[in-house]
Amino acid sequence: MHFLIVEDTRDVAEAIERRLEKAGHVSDRAETLEDAEHFVAMARHDLIVLDINLPDGSGIAFLKKLRAAGNRVPVLVLTARLAVNDKIDALDLGADDYMIKPFDLGELEARIRAIIRRRSGDADRTLAVGKLSFDMAARRVLIDGEPCELTRREQTLLEIFLTNRDRVLEKEDLLIRLFGHDEERNPNAVELYVGRLRRKIEGSGLEIRTLRGLGYQAVTMEPGT
Incomplete structure:
Protein backbone atom coordinates (compact mmCIF):
# COMPACT_ATOMS: atom_id res chain seq x y z
CA MET A 1 0.00 0.00 0.00
CA HIS A 2 0.98 3.63 -0.39
CA PHE A 3 1.35 5.75 2.77
CA LEU A 4 2.28 9.35 3.50
CA ILE A 5 4.41 10.04 6.58
CA VAL A 6 4.24 13.68 7.71
CA GLU A 7 6.94 13.97 10.38
CA ASP A 8 9.76 16.50 10.71
CA THR A 9 11.93 14.39 13.06
CA ARG A 10 13.96 12.51 10.48
CA ASP A 11 14.95 9.47 12.54
CA VAL A 12 11.32 8.93 13.60
CA ALA A 13 10.10 9.24 10.00
CA GLU A 14 12.82 6.89 8.74
CA ALA A 15 12.02 4.31 11.43
CA ILE A 16 8.33 4.35 10.48
CA GLU A 17 9.19 4.09 6.78
CA ARG A 18 11.51 1.11 7.35
CA ARG A 19 8.89 -0.68 9.44
CA LEU A 20 6.22 -0.22 6.79
CA GLU A 21 8.65 -1.18 4.01
CA LYS A 22 9.32 -4.52 5.72
CA ALA A 23 5.58 -5.19 5.50
CA GLY A 24 5.68 -4.55 1.76
CA HIS A 25 4.41 -0.96 1.70
CA VAL A 26 5.83 2.17 0.07
CA SER A 27 5.79 5.61 1.68
CA ASP A 28 6.22 9.26 0.78
CA ARG A 29 7.89 11.36 3.46
CA ALA A 30 7.09 15.01 4.15
CA GLU A 31 8.86 17.14 6.76
CA THR A 32 6.58 20.17 6.35
CA LEU A 33 2.92 20.92 5.68
CA GLU A 34 3.91 22.37 2.33
CA ASP A 35 5.54 19.09 1.32
CA ALA A 36 2.55 17.13 2.62
CA GLU A 37 0.14 19.20 0.53
CA HIS A 38 2.35 18.59 -2.50
CA PHE A 39 2.24 14.80 -2.04
CA VAL A 40 -1.53 14.80 -1.42
CA ALA A 41 -2.04 16.71 -4.67
CA MET A 42 0.16 14.26 -6.60
CA ALA A 43 -1.37 10.92 -5.58
CA ARG A 44 -3.99 9.12 -3.55
CA HIS A 45 -2.69 7.50 -0.37
CA ASP A 46 -4.07 4.60 1.61
CA LEU A 47 -3.26 6.26 4.94
CA ILE A 48 -1.47 9.31 6.36
CA VAL A 49 0.67 9.22 9.50
CA LEU A 50 0.49 12.83 10.67
CA ASP A 51 2.55 14.62 13.32
CA ILE A 52 0.83 17.57 14.98
CA ASN A 53 3.89 19.78 15.54
CA LEU A 54 5.48 20.74 12.23
CA PRO A 55 7.91 23.57 11.31
CA ASP A 56 5.42 25.50 9.20
CA GLY A 57 2.21 24.93 11.12
CA SER A 58 -0.11 22.50 12.86
CA GLY A 59 -0.97 19.05 11.63
CA ILE A 60 -4.45 19.66 13.01
CA ALA A 61 -4.88 22.54 10.53
CA PHE A 62 -3.72 20.22 7.73
CA LEU A 63 -6.24 17.57 8.81
CA LYS A 64 -9.02 20.18 8.93
CA LYS A 65 -8.13 21.30 5.41
CA LEU A 66 -8.15 17.71 4.13
CA ARG A 67 -11.61 17.02 5.51
CA ALA A 68 -12.99 20.37 4.32
CA ALA A 69 -11.88 19.42 0.80
CA GLY A 70 -13.75 16.13 1.07
CA ASN A 71 -10.60 14.01 1.32
CA ARG A 72 -11.50 10.97 3.48
CA VAL A 73 -8.04 9.35 3.51
CA PRO A 74 -7.47 7.55 6.85
CA VAL A 75 -5.26 9.58 9.22
CA LEU A 76 -3.29 8.39 12.25
CA VAL A 77 -2.15 11.37 14.33
CA LEU A 78 1.16 11.41 16.23
CA THR A 79 2.04 13.95 18.89
CA ALA A 80 4.17 14.56 21.94
CA ARG A 81 1.32 16.51 23.52
CA LEU A 82 -0.54 14.99 26.44
CA ALA A 83 -3.50 17.39 26.59
CA VAL A 84 -6.87 15.64 26.27
CA ASN A 85 -8.21 18.55 24.21
CA ASP A 86 -5.61 17.88 21.49
CA LYS A 87 -6.86 14.31 21.18
CA ILE A 88 -10.49 15.44 21.11
CA ASP A 89 -9.75 18.06 18.45
CA ALA A 90 -7.98 15.54 16.23
CA LEU A 91 -10.73 12.93 16.51
CA ASP A 92 -13.51 15.48 16.06
CA LEU A 93 -11.86 16.68 12.85
CA GLY A 94 -11.83 13.18 11.42
CA ALA A 95 -8.62 11.49 12.60
CA ASP A 96 -8.99 7.70 12.70
CA ASP A 97 -6.62 7.13 15.61
CA TYR A 98 -4.16 8.93 17.87
CA MET A 99 -0.79 7.95 19.36
CA ILE A 100 1.42 9.81 21.82
CA LYS A 101 5.21 9.85 21.42
CA PRO A 102 7.27 7.90 22.19
CA PHE A 103 5.44 4.91 20.73
CA ASP A 104 6.20 1.32 19.83
CA LEU A 105 6.58 0.68 16.09
CA GLY A 106 4.83 -2.67 16.39
CA GLU A 107 1.81 -1.01 17.96
CA LEU A 108 1.86 1.68 15.28
CA GLU A 109 1.82 -0.95 12.54
CA ALA A 110 -1.01 -2.84 14.29
CA ARG A 111 -3.09 0.33 14.57
CA ILE A 112 -2.52 1.09 10.89
CA ARG A 113 -3.77 -2.40 10.00
CA ALA A 114 -6.81 -1.89 12.23
CA ILE A 115 -7.65 1.42 10.54
CA ILE A 116 -7.38 -0.13 7.09
CA ARG A 117 -9.58 -3.07 8.14
CA ARG A 118 -12.24 -0.76 9.55
CA ARG A 119 -12.26 1.38 6.42
CA SER A 120 -12.62 -1.70 4.21
CA GLY A 121 -15.36 -3.18 6.38
CA ASP A 122 -13.31 -6.10 7.73
CA ALA A 123 -13.29 -6.54 11.50
CA ASP A 124 -10.59 -9.21 11.64
CA ARG A 125 -6.89 -9.03 10.80
Missing part, protein backbone atom coordinates in the same frame (compact mmCIF):
# COMPACT_ATOMS: atom_id res chain seq x y z
CA THR A 126 -7.49 -11.64 8.12
CA LEU A 127 -9.01 -10.63 4.78
CA ALA A 128 -10.95 -13.49 3.21
CA VAL A 129 -12.69 -14.05 -0.13
CA GLY A 130 -13.89 -17.44 -1.27
CA LYS A 131 -11.12 -19.97 -0.64
CA LEU A 132 -8.50 -17.24 -0.21
CA SER A 133 -7.41 -15.73 3.11
CA PHE A 134 -4.71 -13.16 3.76
CA ASP A 135 -3.39 -12.60 7.27
CA MET A 136 -2.30 -8.94 7.19
CA ALA A 137 -0.16 -9.23 10.32
CA ALA A 138 1.66 -12.46 9.51
CA ARG A 139 1.76 -11.64 5.76
CA ARG A 140 0.52 -15.15 5.05
CA VAL A 141 -1.74 -16.13 2.15
CA LEU A 142 -3.72 -19.37 2.09
CA ILE A 143 -5.89 -20.82 -0.67
CA ASP A 144 -8.21 -23.59 0.50
CA GLY A 145 -5.99 -23.93 3.57
CA GLU A 146 -2.79 -24.37 1.60
CA PRO A 147 0.05 -21.78 1.58
CA CYS A 148 0.25 -19.56 -1.51
CA GLU A 149 3.74 -18.20 -2.03
CA LEU A 150 3.68 -14.56 -3.14
CA THR A 151 6.49 -12.05 -3.47
CA ARG A 152 6.38 -8.91 -1.33
CA ARG A 153 4.91 -6.79 -4.14
CA GLU A 154 2.44 -9.51 -5.10
CA GLN A 155 1.26 -9.51 -1.47
CA THR A 156 0.93 -5.73 -1.54
CA LEU A 157 -1.07 -5.88 -4.77
CA LEU A 158 -3.35 -8.57 -3.33
CA GLU A 159 -3.89 -6.49 -0.19
CA ILE A 160 -4.84 -3.48 -2.31
CA PHE A 161 -7.37 -5.51 -4.29
CA LEU A 162 -8.83 -7.16 -1.17
CA THR A 163 -9.33 -3.85 0.63
CA ASN A 164 -10.81 -2.23 -2.50
CA ARG A 165 -13.08 -5.00 -3.72
CA ASP A 166 -15.48 -3.95 -6.49
CA ARG A 167 -13.72 -0.59 -6.91
CA VAL A 168 -12.10 0.32 -10.21
CA LEU A 169 -8.39 1.03 -9.62
CA GLU A 170 -6.50 2.96 -12.25
CA LYS A 171 -3.22 1.55 -13.56
CA GLU A 172 -1.27 4.69 -12.59
CA ASP A 173 -2.73 4.56 -9.08
CA LEU A 174 -1.57 0.96 -8.67
CA LEU A 175 1.86 1.86 -10.04
CA ILE A 176 2.36 4.53 -7.38
CA ARG A 177 1.04 2.29 -4.61
CA LEU A 178 3.47 -0.46 -5.57
CA PHE A 179 6.60 1.60 -6.32
CA GLY A 180 6.06 5.09 -4.82
CA HIS A 181 7.47 8.22 -6.42
CA ASP A 182 11.20 7.74 -5.87
CA GLU A 183 11.92 4.72 -8.06
CA GLU A 184 12.11 4.53 -11.82
CA ARG A 185 8.73 3.06 -12.57
CA ASN A 186 7.91 1.04 -15.66
CA PRO A 187 4.21 1.43 -16.55
CA ASN A 188 4.19 -2.17 -17.79
CA ALA A 189 5.14 -3.42 -14.31
CA VAL A 190 1.52 -3.30 -13.15
CA GLU A 191 0.42 -5.61 -15.99
CA LEU A 192 3.28 -7.96 -15.12
CA TYR A 193 2.40 -8.18 -11.42
CA VAL A 194 -1.34 -8.45 -12.04
CA GLY A 195 -0.68 -11.31 -14.46
CA ARG A 196 1.52 -13.13 -11.95
CA LEU A 197 -1.00 -12.64 -9.15
CA ARG A 198 -3.88 -13.90 -11.30
CA ARG A 199 -2.04 -17.13 -12.04
CA LYS A 200 -1.16 -17.75 -8.40
CA ILE A 201 -4.68 -17.17 -7.03
CA GLU A 202 -6.57 -18.88 -9.85
CA GLY A 203 -9.53 -20.84 -8.49
CA SER A 204 -9.49 -18.99 -5.17
CA GLY A 205 -12.77 -17.14 -5.69
CA LEU A 206 -11.19 -13.72 -6.28
CA GLU A 207 -11.18 -12.53 -9.88
CA ILE A 208 -9.10 -9.57 -11.07
CA ARG A 209 -10.75 -8.04 -14.12
CA THR A 210 -9.10 -5.78 -16.66
CA LEU A 211 -11.38 -2.91 -17.65
CA ARG A 212 -9.92 -1.52 -20.86
CA GLY A 213 -9.25 2.18 -20.61
CA LEU A 214 -10.22 2.25 -16.92
CA GLY A 215 -7.95 -0.07 -14.93
CA TYR A 216 -8.56 -3.15 -12.81
CA GLN A 217 -11.36 -4.41 -10.59
CA ALA A 218 -11.26 -7.27 -8.06
CA VAL A 219 -14.59 -9.06 -7.65
CA THR A 220 -15.80 -12.11 -5.77
CA MET A 221 -16.70 -14.96 -8.09
CA GLU A 222 -19.90 -16.90 -7.45
CA PRO A 223 -19.39 -20.61 -6.65
CA GLY A 224 -19.42 -22.70 -9.80
CA THR A 225 -18.51 -19.82 -12.14
Whole structure:
Protein backbone atom coordinates (compact mmCIF):
# COMPACT_ATOMS: atom_id res chain seq x y z
CA MET A 1 0.00 0.00 0.00
CA HIS A 2 0.98 3.63 -0.39
CA PHE A 3 1.35 5.75 2.77
CA LEU A 4 2.28 9.35 3.50
CA ILE A 5 4.41 10.04 6.58
CA VAL A 6 4.24 13.68 7.71
CA GLU A 7 6.94 13.97 10.38
CA ASP A 8 9.76 16.50 10.71
CA THR A 9 11.93 14.39 13.06
CA ARG A 10 13.96 12.51 10.48
CA ASP A 11 14.95 9.47 12.54
CA VAL A 12 11.32 8.93 13.60
CA ALA A 13 10.10 9.24 10.00
CA GLU A 14 12.82 6.89 8.74
CA ALA A 15 12.02 4.31 11.43
CA ILE A 16 8.33 4.35 10.48
CA GLU A 17 9.19 4.09 6.78
CA ARG A 18 11.51 1.11 7.35
CA ARG A 19 8.89 -0.68 9.44
CA LEU A 20 6.22 -0.22 6.79
CA GLU A 21 8.65 -1.18 4.01
CA LYS A 22 9.32 -4.52 5.72
CA ALA A 23 5.58 -5.19 5.50
CA GLY A 24 5.68 -4.55 1.76
CA HIS A 25 4.41 -0.96 1.70
CA VAL A 26 5.83 2.17 0.07
CA SER A 27 5.79 5.61 1.68
CA ASP A 28 6.22 9.26 0.78
CA ARG A 29 7.89 11.36 3.46
CA ALA A 30 7.09 15.01 4.15
CA GLU A 31 8.86 17.14 6.76
CA THR A 32 6.58 20.17 6.35
CA LEU A 33 2.92 20.92 5.68
CA GLU A 34 3.91 22.37 2.33
CA ASP A 35 5.54 19.09 1.32
CA ALA A 36 2.55 17.13 2.62
CA GLU A 37 0.14 19.20 0.53
CA HIS A 38 2.35 18.59 -2.50
CA PHE A 39 2.24 14.80 -2.04
CA VAL A 40 -1.53 14.80 -1.42
CA ALA A 41 -2.04 16.71 -4.67
CA MET A 42 0.16 14.26 -6.60
CA ALA A 43 -1.37 10.92 -5.58
CA ARG A 44 -3.99 9.12 -3.55
CA HIS A 45 -2.69 7.50 -0.37
CA ASP A 46 -4.07 4.60 1.61
CA LEU A 47 -3.26 6.26 4.94
CA ILE A 48 -1.47 9.31 6.36
CA VAL A 49 0.67 9.22 9.50
CA LEU A 50 0.49 12.83 10.67
CA ASP A 51 2.55 14.62 13.32
CA ILE A 52 0.83 17.57 14.98
CA ASN A 53 3.89 19.78 15.54
CA LEU A 54 5.48 20.74 12.23
CA PRO A 55 7.91 23.57 11.31
CA ASP A 56 5.42 25.50 9.20
CA GLY A 57 2.21 24.93 11.12
CA SER A 58 -0.11 22.50 12.86
CA GLY A 59 -0.97 19.05 11.63
CA ILE A 60 -4.45 19.66 13.01
CA ALA A 61 -4.88 22.54 10.53
CA PHE A 62 -3.72 20.22 7.73
CA LEU A 63 -6.24 17.57 8.81
CA LYS A 64 -9.02 20.18 8.93
CA LYS A 65 -8.13 21.30 5.41
CA LEU A 66 -8.15 17.71 4.13
CA ARG A 67 -11.61 17.02 5.51
CA ALA A 68 -12.99 20.37 4.32
CA ALA A 69 -11.88 19.42 0.80
CA GLY A 70 -13.75 16.13 1.07
CA ASN A 71 -10.60 14.01 1.32
CA ARG A 72 -11.50 10.97 3.48
CA VAL A 73 -8.04 9.35 3.51
CA PRO A 74 -7.47 7.55 6.85
CA VAL A 75 -5.26 9.58 9.22
CA LEU A 76 -3.29 8.39 12.25
CA VAL A 77 -2.15 11.37 14.33
CA LEU A 78 1.16 11.41 16.23
CA THR A 79 2.04 13.95 18.89
CA ALA A 80 4.17 14.56 21.94
CA ARG A 81 1.32 16.51 23.52
CA LEU A 82 -0.54 14.99 26.44
CA ALA A 83 -3.50 17.39 26.59
CA VAL A 84 -6.87 15.64 26.27
CA ASN A 85 -8.21 18.55 24.21
CA ASP A 86 -5.61 17.88 21.49
CA LYS A 87 -6.86 14.31 21.18
CA ILE A 88 -10.49 15.44 21.11
CA ASP A 89 -9.75 18.06 18.45
CA ALA A 90 -7.98 15.54 16.23
CA LEU A 91 -10.73 12.93 16.51
CA ASP A 92 -13.51 15.48 16.06
CA LEU A 93 -11.86 16.68 12.85
CA GLY A 94 -11.83 13.18 11.42
CA ALA A 95 -8.62 11.49 12.60
CA ASP A 96 -8.99 7.70 12.70
CA ASP A 97 -6.62 7.13 15.61
CA TYR A 98 -4.16 8.93 17.87
CA MET A 99 -0.79 7.95 19.36
CA ILE A 100 1.42 9.81 21.82
CA LYS A 101 5.21 9.85 21.42
CA PRO A 102 7.27 7.90 22.19
CA PHE A 103 5.44 4.91 20.73
CA ASP A 104 6.20 1.32 19.83
CA LEU A 105 6.58 0.68 16.09
CA GLY A 106 4.83 -2.67 16.39
CA GLU A 107 1.81 -1.01 17.96
CA LEU A 108 1.86 1.68 15.28
CA GLU A 109 1.82 -0.95 12.54
CA ALA A 110 -1.01 -2.84 14.29
CA ARG A 111 -3.09 0.33 14.57
CA ILE A 112 -2.52 1.09 10.89
CA ARG A 113 -3.77 -2.40 10.00
CA ALA A 114 -6.81 -1.89 12.23
CA ILE A 115 -7.65 1.42 10.54
CA ILE A 116 -7.38 -0.13 7.09
CA ARG A 117 -9.58 -3.07 8.14
CA ARG A 118 -12.24 -0.76 9.55
CA ARG A 119 -12.26 1.38 6.42
CA SER A 120 -12.62 -1.70 4.21
CA GLY A 121 -15.36 -3.18 6.38
CA ASP A 122 -13.31 -6.10 7.73
CA ALA A 123 -13.29 -6.54 11.50
CA ASP A 124 -10.59 -9.21 11.64
CA ARG A 125 -6.89 -9.03 10.80
CA THR A 126 -7.49 -11.64 8.12
CA LEU A 127 -9.01 -10.63 4.78
CA ALA A 128 -10.95 -13.49 3.21
CA VAL A 129 -12.69 -14.05 -0.13
CA GLY A 130 -13.89 -17.44 -1.27
CA LYS A 131 -11.12 -19.97 -0.64
CA LEU A 132 -8.50 -17.24 -0.21
CA SER A 133 -7.41 -15.73 3.11
CA PHE A 134 -4.71 -13.16 3.76
CA ASP A 135 -3.39 -12.60 7.27
CA MET A 136 -2.30 -8.94 7.19
CA ALA A 137 -0.16 -9.23 10.32
CA ALA A 138 1.66 -12.46 9.51
CA ARG A 139 1.76 -11.64 5.76
CA ARG A 140 0.52 -15.15 5.05
CA VAL A 141 -1.74 -16.13 2.15
CA LEU A 142 -3.72 -19.37 2.09
CA ILE A 143 -5.89 -20.82 -0.67
CA ASP A 144 -8.21 -23.59 0.50
CA GLY A 145 -5.99 -23.93 3.57
CA GLU A 146 -2.79 -24.37 1.60
CA PRO A 147 0.05 -21.78 1.58
CA CYS A 148 0.25 -19.56 -1.51
CA GLU A 149 3.74 -18.20 -2.03
CA LEU A 150 3.68 -14.56 -3.14
CA THR A 151 6.49 -12.05 -3.47
CA ARG A 152 6.38 -8.91 -1.33
CA ARG A 153 4.91 -6.79 -4.14
CA GLU A 154 2.44 -9.51 -5.10
CA GLN A 155 1.26 -9.51 -1.47
CA THR A 156 0.93 -5.73 -1.54
CA LEU A 157 -1.07 -5.88 -4.77
CA LEU A 158 -3.35 -8.57 -3.33
CA GLU A 159 -3.89 -6.49 -0.19
CA ILE A 160 -4.84 -3.48 -2.31
CA PHE A 161 -7.37 -5.51 -4.29
CA LEU A 162 -8.83 -7.16 -1.17
CA THR A 163 -9.33 -3.85 0.63
CA ASN A 164 -10.81 -2.23 -2.50
CA ARG A 165 -13.08 -5.00 -3.72
CA ASP A 166 -15.48 -3.95 -6.49
CA ARG A 167 -13.72 -0.59 -6.91
CA VAL A 168 -12.10 0.32 -10.21
CA LEU A 169 -8.39 1.03 -9.62
CA GLU A 170 -6.50 2.96 -12.25
CA LYS A 171 -3.22 1.55 -13.56
CA GLU A 172 -1.27 4.69 -12.59
CA ASP A 173 -2.73 4.56 -9.08
CA LEU A 174 -1.57 0.96 -8.67
CA LEU A 175 1.86 1.86 -10.04
CA ILE A 176 2.36 4.53 -7.38
CA ARG A 177 1.04 2.29 -4.61
CA LEU A 178 3.47 -0.46 -5.57
CA PHE A 179 6.60 1.60 -6.32
CA GLY A 180 6.06 5.09 -4.82
CA HIS A 181 7.47 8.22 -6.42
CA ASP A 182 11.20 7.74 -5.87
CA GLU A 183 11.92 4.72 -8.06
CA GLU A 184 12.11 4.53 -11.82
CA ARG A 185 8.73 3.06 -12.57
CA ASN A 186 7.91 1.04 -15.66
CA PRO A 187 4.21 1.43 -16.55
CA ASN A 188 4.19 -2.17 -17.79
CA ALA A 189 5.14 -3.42 -14.31
CA VAL A 190 1.52 -3.30 -13.15
CA GLU A 191 0.42 -5.61 -15.99
CA LEU A 192 3.28 -7.96 -15.12
CA TYR A 193 2.40 -8.18 -11.42
CA VAL A 194 -1.34 -8.45 -12.04
CA GLY A 195 -0.68 -11.31 -14.46
CA ARG A 196 1.52 -13.13 -11.95
CA LEU A 197 -1.00 -12.64 -9.15
CA ARG A 198 -3.88 -13.90 -11.30
CA ARG A 199 -2.04 -17.13 -12.04
CA LYS A 200 -1.16 -17.75 -8.40
CA ILE A 201 -4.68 -17.17 -7.03
CA GLU A 202 -6.57 -18.88 -9.85
CA GLY A 203 -9.53 -20.84 -8.49
CA SER A 204 -9.49 -18.99 -5.17
CA GLY A 205 -12.77 -17.14 -5.69
CA LEU A 206 -11.19 -13.72 -6.28
CA GLU A 207 -11.18 -12.53 -9.88
CA ILE A 208 -9.10 -9.57 -11.07
CA ARG A 209 -10.75 -8.04 -14.12
CA THR A 210 -9.10 -5.78 -16.66
CA LEU A 211 -11.38 -2.91 -17.65
CA ARG A 212 -9.92 -1.52 -20.86
CA GLY A 213 -9.25 2.18 -20.61
CA LEU A 214 -10.22 2.25 -16.92
CA GLY A 215 -7.95 -0.07 -14.93
CA TYR A 216 -8.56 -3.15 -12.81
CA GLN A 217 -11.36 -4.41 -10.59
CA ALA A 218 -11.26 -7.27 -8.06
CA VAL A 219 -14.59 -9.06 -7.65
CA THR A 220 -15.80 -12.11 -5.77
CA MET A 221 -16.70 -14.96 -8.09
CA GLU A 222 -19.90 -16.90 -7.45
CA PRO A 223 -19.39 -20.61 -6.65
CA GLY A 224 -19.42 -22.70 -9.80
CA THR A 225 -18.51 -19.82 -12.14
